[in-house]
Amino acid sequence: MPQANGDVWSPVITPFNADLAPHTKRFVSHCQWLHSNGVGLAIFGTNSEANSMSVVEKQALLKALVDGGVDPARVMPGTGACSIDDCVALTQDAVTLGCAGVLMLPPFYYKGVSDEGLFRYFSQVINRIDDSRLRIYLYHIPPVTQVPLSFDLIERLREAFPGIIAGIKDSGGDWAHTQALVERFASDDFAVYAGSERFLLDTLRAGGAGCISATANVNPSAIIDVAQHWQQDDPDERQRRLNVIRDLFEKYPLIPAMKAATAHFSGITDWQRVRPPLVELDDQKASELITLLHEAGFNMEGLDEAKHG
Amino acid sequence: MPQANGDVWSPVITPFNADLAPHTKRFVSHCQWLHSNGVGLAIFGTNSEANSMSVVEKQALLKALVDGGVDPARVMPGTGACSIDDCVALTQDAVTLGCAGVLMLPPFYYKGVSDEGLFRYFSQVINRIDDSRLRIYLYHIPPVTQVPLSFDLIERLREAFPGIIAGIKDSGGDWAHTQALVERFASDDFAVYAGSERFLLDTLRAGGAGCISATANVNPSAIIDVAQHWQQDDPDERQRRLNVIRDLFEKYPLIPAMKAATAHFSGITDWQRVRPPLVELDDQKASELITLLHEAGFNMEGLDEAKHG
Numbered sequence: 001m002p003q004a005n006g007d008v009w010s011p012v013i014t015p016f017n018a019d020l021a022p023h024t025k026r027f028v029s030h031c032q033w034l035h036s037n038g039v040g041l042a043i044f045g046t047n048s049e050a051n052s053m054s055v056v057e058k059q060a061l062l063k064a065l066v067d068g069g070v071d072p073a074r075v076m077p078g079t080g081a082c083s084i085d086d087c088v089a090l091t092q093d094a095v096t097l098g099c100a101g102v103l104m105l106p107p108f109y110y111k112g113v114s115d116e117g118l119f120r121y122f123s124q125v126i127n128r129i130d131d132s133r134l135r136i137y138l139y140h141i142p143p144v145t146q147v148p149l150s151f152d153l154i155e156r157l158r159e160a161f162p163g164i165i166a167g168i169k170d171s172g173g174d175w176a177h178t179q180a181l182v183e184r185f186a187s188d189d190f191a192v193y194a195g196s197e198r199f200l201l202d203t204l205r206a207g208g209a210g211c212i213s214a215t216a217n218v219n220p221s222a223i224i225d226v227a228q229h230w231q232q233d234d235p236d237e238r239q240r241r242l243n244v245i246r247d248l249f250e251k252y253p254l255i256p257a258m259k260a261a262t263a264h265f266s267g268i269t270d271w272q273r274v275r276p277p278l279v280e281l282d283d284q285k286a287s288e289l290i291t292l293l294h295e296a297g298f299n300m301e302g303l304d305e306a307k308h309g
Numbered sequence: 310m311p312q313a314n315g316d317v318w319s320p321v322i323t324p325f326n327a328d329l330a331p332h333t334k335r336f337v338s339h340c341q342w343l344h345s346n347g348v349g350l351a352i353f354g355t356n357s358e359a360n361s362m363s364v365v366e367k368q369a370l371l372k373a374l375v376d377g378g379v380d381p382a383r384v385m386p387g388t389g390a391c392s393i394d395d396c397v398a399l400t401q402d403a404v405t406l407g408c409a410g411v412l413m414l415p416p417f418y419y420k421g422v423s424d425e426g427l428f429r430y431f432s433q434v435i436n437r438i439d440d441s442r443l444r445i446y447l448y449h450i451p452p453v454t455q456v457p458l459s460f461d462l463i464e465r466l467r468e469a470f471p472g473i474i475a476g477i478k479d480s481g482g483d484w485a486h487t488q489a490l491v492e493r494f495a496s497d498d499f500a501v502y503a504g505s506e507r508f509l510l511d512t513l514r515a516g517g518a519g520c521i522s523a524t525a526n527v528n529p530s531a532i533i534d535v536a537q538h539w540q541q542d543d544p545d546e547r548q549r550r551l552n553v554i555r556d557l558f559e560k561y562p563l564i565p566a567m568k569a570a571t572a573h574f575s576g577i578t579d580w581q582r583v584r585p586p587l588v589e590l591d592d593q594k595a596s597e598l599i600t601l602l603h604e605a606g607f608n609m610e611g612l613d614e615a616k617h618g
Contacts, residue, residue, distance in 0.1 A: 020393065020433070046418075051391040051392065051416075051418040052391060052392055052393065052416065052418075053392055053394070054364075054392045054394040054395050055363075056394075057394065082360040082361060083360065083361055083362055083363045084329065084361065084584065084585070085362070085363040085365075085366065086363050106586065107360075107361065107585070107586045108417075108418065109355075109360040109361075109417065109453065109454075110453065110586060110587065111452070111453060111455075113586040113587070114586075114588055116588050117585050117586035117587055117588045118585070118586050120585035120586070120588070121585035121586045123585075124329070124585055143420070144418065144419065144420060145418075146420075146455055147586075275393065276393070276416070276426050276427070276429035276430035276432075276433055277415065277416045277419060277422040277423075277426035277427050277429070277430045277456075278419065278422070278426055279423055279425050279426045279429070
């Protein structure tokens with residue numbers, strides 16, 4: 001059953017210093033800006049370059065964020081890792097700090113693994129945490145992990161861990177798959193999120209929860225507006241306008257493009273920096289993107305005022 | 310120019326306790342058995358389930374191995390990771406302990422990354438270690454990582470870091486690719502290893518260094534015999550016999566199959582245990598494999614005597 005209001009989460013981009021260490025103050029400021037724009041903080045996602053960071057770095061950023069006064073009920077760290085120990089350590093912190101939940105990748109080194117093996121992985125993590133407050137949002141992103149999460153696996157996990165397995169993010173990029181997930185699983189205690197705001201309106205109409213989308217880093221208020229008022233004011237036109245902006249960012253590698261835009265609109269050039277194996281946009285491409293964004297009337301209002309460290 | 314003697318390394322399988330923690334004593338014993346059979350110890354490879362372990366677990370195992378008296382000049386830990394910090398931490402330990410080198414995966418979360426991004430990743434690691442004793446063997450295993458290492462990248466790394474970039478393991482499974490690597494790069498200061506003993510004789514004849522192969526865990530003496538005496542005593546027939554054994558193991562998922570064989574021949578059933586997302590062989594398949602191995606006259610001589618903890 002479609003909900004009146006949808007929800008939007010941003011896989012928060014991570015600012016890095018010249019030595020590639022995370023810039024903690026700037027990270028917290030960006031999270032505060034996103035939070036003030038109404039989107040939840042899915043820190044340590046694919047777009048956060050999270051797998052480039054050590055568990056210790058992520059634990060420190062999570063603590064700084066909560067210490068910085070952001071409501072943990074609006075924080076959903078990505079905690080999945082190839083290593084069970086790494087996943088458990090960060091998930092434990094998220095539970096202890098009162099986070100809304102965690103977004104959990106499957107272990108992604110081996111390919112062609114069985115549902116049984118993936119079930120055992122998630123079971124291990126859940127049993128080690130052993131806390132009824134744990135909420136896991138499964139992270140299906142086969143274009144990157146090459147390890148899809150089958151419907152049978154989701155069903156089995158939900159049956160084994162009711163209440164704990166709380167939802168899924170579908171970043172497969174295939175609307176038919178998201179739609180099938182919504183039809184089969186969406187309920188009051190299982191949230192299906194599209195992995196891009198491109199499918200936001202369709203997801204909400206079908207009965208899904210909203211989206212967890214990269215470009216919520218740069219276009220949060222317009223996306224949350226569609227999510228929260230999707231039954232009013234010509235939502236198709238507003239969805240179309242979201243897609244126009246998404247299209248501009250997708251002309252370029254997405255993470256470097258979002259960082260280039262954030263650097264431009266915040267006035268902090270260091271925001272351009274990415275960690276290897278990613279590469280920042282070159283000056284010409286960054287300049288092209290900014291021109292296209294200005295022509296589209298796009299900005300990131302209030303970003304400079306957040307000071308960003 | 311082909312060398313008189315080839316070399317063989319085993320990506321050492323890792324024994325786990327019931328709680329999935331590594332069984333340190335058994336690990337050291339298995340390494341000592343492999344070492345006594347003449348193969349080098351490429352611990353923390355794909356077949357070691359290394360990406361299922363945390364850096365801290367790997368650091369402890371490496372230290373225990375060297376403390377246990379194994380010559381570090383015959384130890385080559387896998388240290389590649391998605392996180393630069395994780396890779397640097399383990400690589401630093403390997404250098405400090407005097408290891409022969411490290412086998413380094415590219416960061417494997419993002420797909421479709423550029424040579425420039427990969428070059429920056431390896432450069433970061435090398436510059437942070439900043440030690441002339443560092444020897445990196447690149448680990449090309451696109452069926453698993455989905456991140457191949459191009460010839461241009463290898464060339465650029467060798468030019469930028471002469472002496473440090475010391476070789477490559479090719480686990481692509483395509484002899485034409487290994488052959489091309491040997492022809493272009495093999496030299497006194499760049500070792501090309503096949504990723505399977507199936508290509509051992511071909512690699513040595515072409516001028517490569519040998520192999521770093523999973524099944525060197527279970528069939529070490531026969532493989533090292535071909536590598537060290539490949540110009541004598543009908544090597545084609547001996548290569549064919551290696552392939553017969555490899556074929557038997559490849560009828561099953563390789564890591565669980567090698568662990569089932571090790572459990573059988575050592576008499577330690579705990580050796581069967583794998584970490585999720587892998588799954589051990591079921592009893593029927595394990596029994597089939599053991600029957601096939603016995604019929605082929607295969608054993609793992611001296612394994613029980615090594616006691617294995």
